[in-house]
Amino acid sequence: MRTTGSREVYRSPWIRVREDAVERADGSAGVYGVVEKADFALVLPAERGGFWLVEQYRYPLGRRAWEFPQGTWTAGSRGSAEELARAELAEETGLRAGSLRHLGHLDLAPGLSTQEFDVWLATDLTPGPTAREATEADMRQAFVTEGELRAMVAGGRFTDGPSLAAYALLLLESR
Numbered sequence: 001m002r003t004t005g006s007r008e009v010y011r012s013p014w015i016r017v018r019e020d021a022v023e024r025a026d027g028s029a030g031v032y033g034v035v036e037k038a039d040f041a042l043v044l045p046a047e048r049g050g051f052w053l054v055e056q057y058r059y060p061l062g063r064r065a066w067e068f069p070q071g072t073w074t075a076g077s078r079g080s081a082e083e084l085a086r087a088e089l090a091e092e093t094g095l096r097a098g099s100l101r102h103l104g105h106l107d108l109a110p111g112l113s114t115q116e117f118d119v120w121l122a123t124d125l126t127p128g129p130t131a132r133e134a135t136e137a138d139m140r141q142a143f144v145t146e147g148e149l150r151a152m153v154a155g156g157r158f159t160d161g162p163s164l165a166a167y168a169l170l171l172l173e174s175r
Helices: 081-093 146-154 161-173
Strands: 002-011 016-023 029-036 040-047 050-058 063-067 096-107 116-126 140-145
Touching: 040 081, 040 096, 040 161, 050 081, 050 146, 063 161, 081 096, 081 116, 096 161, 116 161, 140 146, 146 161
Parallel strands: 040 116
Antiparallel strands: 002 016, 016 029, 040 050, 050 063, 050 140, 096 116
């Protein structure tokens, strides 16, 4: 497939949407809409046979959602993938990880977006203050046992795709 043209459709500080004209291998023309977003870190804070989760209102869904701590750098900030994971964990939960282990790198939605993410397992946790952004002011956190997490998944109360993929990586590693 070959890109024959591209135009920006929308831009904000967090996202860029472009429309690409393409020529397929058979010579036919097509169009792709592509969402460009910065890569993010997702952290599974684990201790005492369970995990720390965060819950916040997700505007596109029109409801609150439970998930593992995750996020991107704020505008103007930069650092390594591990530094981002540590920053997001501390920002959203106040927890600091004595140990942080990389579990994998995943694509968020490769048919739609350029965004990818790294998954980290955080252990040896110590509490500290949160530093939530204004958009996270309504965020709550809770500790759940692994059994409670599985019940939340089975009951449709834990539906965040990246969080479920991260949990799957952890389960595969522990086999």
